[in-house]
Amino acid sequence: MNEKVRVIGIIARTRIKETLLNPALYVLITGALVFTYYSLVDFINAIDSDGLNLAKTPILELVSGLMTSFFGRTASENLFAHGPFLFTFIVIFFPFILYLSISTAFKLGNEKSTGACQLVIFGPVNITPYYLSFLIRDIFFTLGYIFLVCILFTAGSLVTNMVVDPTFFLSAVSSFFMAIALLSYGILASSLASNGFTSLSIYLSSVAVFFVLYIGSLMTISEYTINPATVIGLVLQVFSPFFYWQASLTAVEHGNWLVFLLDVFALVLITSVLMVATHFLSRIRSIKV
Amino acid sequence: MKRFLTTLFLAFTLSAGLAAQISEKEEEFLYSIHAYDGKEYKKTFCREESSTIYLLADDQSFLMPRKTFVYYDAALNMWRIDSQGVNEELPGRLEVTGTDNKVTYIDKTVYTYYVTPGEWDMQWKVYTGQKALDEWKTFEELREKIREEGKKFQEEMFKYRRWKEEMNKKIKEARLKGKNFEGLVQELNAKSPPPYPGRIHYELYPLEMAFIINLPVGEYRIRLLDSEGRVYENSDKKIITFSRERSNSVGFIYSATDKIKLPKQSRIPQAIIYINGKHDLYLRPYLQNEFNDFYHEKLSNNDGRGNPLSTKWIITEPLYNSWLEYHRSAEPGPEISLEEQFKVERSRENPFGYRIVYYDRNDAHKNFEPDFRSFYLPMDGKSTVIKIKVRDYKDKYYVSGEREIRVVWYTAGLVFLLILAGIPIAVYLFITIKRIILYRTAEKS
Structure with a gap:
């Protein structure tokens, strides 16, 4: 057991080092910082003597208009109710998670096809620690990124007299677990595929399905219709990290802490189930060296 | 072609x-x-x-x-x-x-x-069956009475104007002939126009x-x-x-002095109100209920669209007999604002501007109604955070009747975010250069 933990630690460290040497990470952080600056400045420019007037800044007006027409007025109001931070966080967080998950799915699949992972895990361990090391790398960078964003927002709020609401930090917590569940899907996809492109295709397709279902569930509708497609959609939502993430955000807004904890627990459960599934799938596919 | x-x-x-x-x-x-x-x-x-x-x-x-x-x-x-x-x-x-x-x-x-009528006196009354018939009869009788009074008023007003014209003519003639016309003027001033007829305050x-x-x-x-x-x-x-998802929450309608005719709403409990602090605020708390967005939209318009996962707040009635407690960050303790009536008047200095004054029922605004009722919240130019709470006449705070008002302005300090943005790229360049140097040193050795 200790040997396995040691191996996981070594591979995870190597993965972290690899990622740190990749320019994409730095470009993403720089992009996030620049966007945060523009978002805060735009928000301040939109503040009038009688409150927020989004029509004063084209970008925020566009965002608010799109939100209102697709998801209703309340969704737009909720997004900016406590300031610009939740909106900024959503915009800068998703590209980062997409980058991490794509790199995980592609790299794992690629290393499987080239036989690199066989070389790395040659020894007293099976493929599972190898997958786990990727998960640890993803947890490390997601936590680091959220921590950085929280520090950045707190500094921004101190300078501008805006508030990083306590509910924002709770939203960040559920976002972290949502991200880890999404990243686990990337690991599962790579365990199913035999090369990088297949792995990436499986992962992106599943995320696209979840994302479309998520956006669909938020949109304004004119009539409820129950048909096989809606039933399949409802069933698929049970496996979607976006579904529990949205539910946790609503719970935070309503101050319903029990529901919030249940949603976070559901996200942890999805991650665990996916990792266990990855473990068994890799065994079935006999990747053990 | x-x-x-x-x-x-x-x-x-x-x-x-x-x-x-x-x-x-x-x-x-x-x-x-x-x-x-x-x-x-x-x-x-x-x-x-x-x-x-x-x-x-x-x-x-x-x-x-x-x-x-x-x-x-x-x-x-x-x-x-x-x-x-x-x-x-x-x-x-x-x-x-x-x-x-x-x-x-x-x-x-x-x-x-x-x-x-009136924004704050919306009391809906529904009558059914015999009560509806009775109410309609009463309303018809009232309307007929008002109509008769109106007709009578028109006739009397016509007579009064004719008489006034005659009197003016007489005064003019007396003045031209150099006769004493003070008696005529006194007679003209003594007679007042006929009183306006009553009106129905509801339809x-x-x-x-x-x-x-x-x-x-x-x-x-x-x-x-x-x-x-x-x-x-x-x-x-x-x-x-x-039914309602949540009920009797407190929302605010507020406007700044420079945009008094364009009030805004703060519906979401615990939401922050961001302002630039250049003008005083007028706030009015009201009770509100929360409904499912989809159901409520479909209720208002059966062909409408709504979000089944979202909710919306609907104002019901203003909070009467309440006090507004506000604590400005530059002041040592909380202060109290009482609900007042206000009148919007044309500005004396600027012909295109206006000013807001307290409603004077007895003197200046004797024959007029107040334009709005609100709690006045002055900006002192120093406070950056103002916490407001609504409490009833028994000094009990309303649940969700709290808001935080933040005065926000652009500051050059924000540029530090842009400076920070350069750090990740700088770190990457540093790592890359260091690796190149290490590689070359290893190659040479």
């Missing part, structure tokens, strides 16, 4: 555009709906294509089945009724079936309703026959039966009755 083709093209495109504005009118069975939305009565209708009617649970709403023309107005993006051609009210009984298959029958009842909705729906939360099926028990075609609909 070229001109002909251009004309043809324009004719086709313009006619297509015009044709698309309004769809063909079709005669349909529909339910006209007067639905109570938690604040007021909304009028909408349920077309043949629409399967469900949404109503507020445990409140009276009215359904009127009828046959009339329906068309789609593309310019307004909505379905509309054209009752000029056909507008046939359909007789019969309404059969209501609950999910427990319990069937009840409702007969049409005469009803009316009225609302007292009663004309009597109408409708099915009164007042059901608890749930799903029901309805259909219209004629006198022989046959079901009208397309009358089968589902009714969904829904």
Whole structure:
């Protein structure tokens, strides 16, 4: 057991080092910082003597208009109710998670096809620690990124007299677990595929399905219709990290802490189930060296 | 030829555009709906294509089945009724079936309703049956009385003006002839114009026959039966009755001195109000209830769209007998603001501007009504955070009656974010250069 933990630690460290040497990470952080600056400045420019007037800044007006027409007025109001931070966080967080998950799915699949992972895990361990090391790398960078964003927002709020609401930090917590569940899907996809492109295709397709279902569930509708497609959609939502993430955000807004904890627990459960599934799938596919 | 083709093209495109504005009118069975939305009565209708009617649970709403023309107005993006051609009210009984298959029958009842005017005095009253008939009779009598008074006033006013003209003429003549006209002036000033007639402060909705729906939360099926028990075609609909998700939360309507006619709302409890602090604020707390967005939108407009996962706040009534406690960060302790009445007057300094003054019932604004009632919240230019709380006359704080007002301004300190943005790139360059140096050193050795 200790040997396995040691191996996981070594591979995870190597993965972290690899990622740190990749320019994409730095470009993403720089992009996030620049966007945060523009978002805060735009928000301040939109503040009038009688409150927020989004029509004063084209970008925020566009965002608010799109939100209102697709998801209703309340969704737009909720997004900016406590300031610009939740909106900024959503915009800068998703590209980062997409980058991490794509790199995980592609790299794992690629290393499987080239036989690199066989070389790395040659020894007293099976493929599972190898997958786990990727998960640890993803947890490390997601936590680091959220921590950085929280520090950045707190500094921004101190300078501008805006508030990083306590509910924002709770939203960040559920976002972290949502991200880890999404990243686990990337690991599962790579365990199913035999090369990088297949792995990436499986992962992106599943995320696209979840994302479309998520956006669909938020949109304004004119009539409820129950048909096989809606039933399949409802069933698929049970496996979607976006579904529990949205539910946790609503719970935070309503101050319903029990529901919030249940949603976070559901996200942890999805991650665990996916990792266990990855473990068994890799065994079935006999990747053990 | 070229001109002909251009004309043809324009004719086709313009006619297509015009044709698309309004769809063909079709005669349909529909339910006209007067639905109570938690604040007021909304009028909408349920077309043949629409399967469900949404109503507020445990409140009276009215359904009127009828046959009339329906068309789609593309310019307004909505379905509309054209009752000029056909507008046939359909007789019969309404059969209501609950999910427990319990069937009840409702007969049409005469009803009316009225609302007292004024933004803050919206008191809806609904009368049904004999009470409605009595109320309508009283209203008609009152209207007739006012009409008579108005007629009498017109005649007296005409006489008064004629007399005034005559008196002015006499005074002018006396002045030209050098005679004493003080007596005439005194006589003119002594006689005042006839008093204005009384007016009705409300408008009663004309009597109408409708099915009164007042059901608890749930799903029901309805259909219209004629006198022989046959079901009208397309009358089968589902009714969904829904209730408030959260009730009696406190929201605020507020406006700044420079935008007094454009009030904004702070509906979400615990939300932050960001302002630039350049003008004083006028706030008014009110009670609000939260409803499912989809249900409420469909209640207001049966063809509307809503978000089933979202909720919306609907204001119900202002908080009377309340105090506003505010604590400005530059001041040592909290202060109290009482509800006051205000009048918007034209500015003396700037002909295009206005000023807000306290309403003076006895003197300056004797014959006028106040423009609005609010809690005045002055900006001191120093405080950056103002915490407000509403409490009732028993000094008890209202749940969710708190807000934080933050004065926000642009600061050069924000540029530090842009400076920080350079750090990741700098770190990457540093790592890369260091690696190149290490690689070259290793290569040399």
